[in-house]
Amino acid sequence: xxAEITAAHGAEGEYQYKTQTNRLGLWLFLVSDSFIFxxxxxxxxxxxxxxxxxxxxxxxxxxxxxxxTSSFFMNRAETSMxxxxxxxxxxxxxxxxxxxxxxxxxxxxxxxxxxxxxVSDGAQGAVFFMMTGMHGFHVLTGVVLLLILYFNGRxxxxxxxxxxxxxxxxxxxxxVDLVWVFFYPALxxxxxxxxx
Amino acid sequence: MDTKKxxxxxxxxxxxxxxxxxxxIEYFVGTNGAFLPAMxxxxxxxAGLVLWYYMHIRKVFTGGEE
Numbered sequence: 001x002x003a004e005i006t007a008a009h010g011a012e013g014e015y016q017y018k019t020q021t022n023r024l025g026l027w028l029f030l031v032s033d034s035f036i037f038x039x040x041x042x043x044x045x046x047x048x049x050x051x052x053x054x055x056x057x058x059x060x061x062x063x064x065x066x067x068x069t070s071s072f073f074m075n076r077a078e079t080s081m082x083x084x085x086x087x088x089x090x091x092x093x094x095x096x097x098x099x100x101x102x103x104x105x106x107x108x109x110x111x112x113x114x115x116x117x118x119v120s121d122g123a124q125g126a127v128f129f130m131m132t133g134m135h136g137f138h139v140l141t142g143v144v145l146l147l148i149l150y151f152n153g154r155x156x157x158x159x160x161x162x163x164x165x166x167x168x169x170x171x172x173x174x175x176v177d178l179v180w181v182f183f184y185p186a187l188x189x190x191x192x193x194x195x196x
Numbered sequence: 197m198d199t200k201k202x203x204x205x206x207x208x209x210x211x212x213x214x215x216x217x218x219x220x221i222e223y224f225v226g227t228n229g230a231f232l233p234a235m236x237x238x239x240x241x242x243a244g245l246v247l248w249y250y251m252h253i254r255k256v257f258t259g260g261e262e
Contacts, residue, residue: 068212068216071250075211082204170251177246181242185222185238189225189226
């Protein structure tokens with residue numbers, strides 16, 4: 001199949017075809033991954049109902065804003081590379097990485113340590129640490145992926161015509177942000193605080 | 197080409213502002229009694245913006261064309 005496409009449309013046509021297939025594969029992966037997060041969200045409402053864990057509200061807003069801002073810079077990084085602006089790509093992806101690490105430090109480094117309950121404190125502990133842990137692990141893998149993109153970008157691996165990896169990294173990063181769009185209100189805002 | 201790039205960067209900024217404003221409203225509503233349907237609606241609008249403008253979901257159906 002690949003040889004037929006190359007013969008008919010040249011190397012560029014083959015690259016486009018592969019990108020299209022890769023894109024479909026990436027989205028299938030994201031759909032399957034979203035089932036895990038969906039299950040965690042259902043678990044949260046099943047176990048806690050309209051009650052929520054006692055969490056640091058200002059910190060929740062700050063980490064949410066940080067992740068949201070990281071998506072903004074990721075979008076700029078992707079757009080820059082799509083138009084061959086390597087310098088813009090590198091600076092924006094570095095900002096995304098820094099914000100991703102800040103988010104992790106906020107959730108795992110601060111919220112986990114200061115939460116007035118532990119992972120073994122019943123349903124709220126299990127729900128909170130499982131949801132933030134699974135999400136945090138995705139943020140961590142996203143940061144690793146973005147670091148790979150950054151170093152490849154520095155070596156000039158990507159161009160305006162060939163930057164599928166950048167698009168994939170961006171879509172994955174935004175997916176992580178998308179999950180937090182639902183997790184943030186579910187954990188921090190919806191319901192009344194569980195009395196200690 | 198540069199015009200198109202500037203247009204896309206501007207669009208990204210506008211989406212970011214919209215997401216930030218909704219998050220602010222979400223926080224306000226959430227810390228003042230959290231009206232559940234409003235919270236769900238805001239989360240869905242934010243998700244739609246991210247999916248459409250940042251994740252370019254339409255590319256899956258158009259074969260890469262924006």
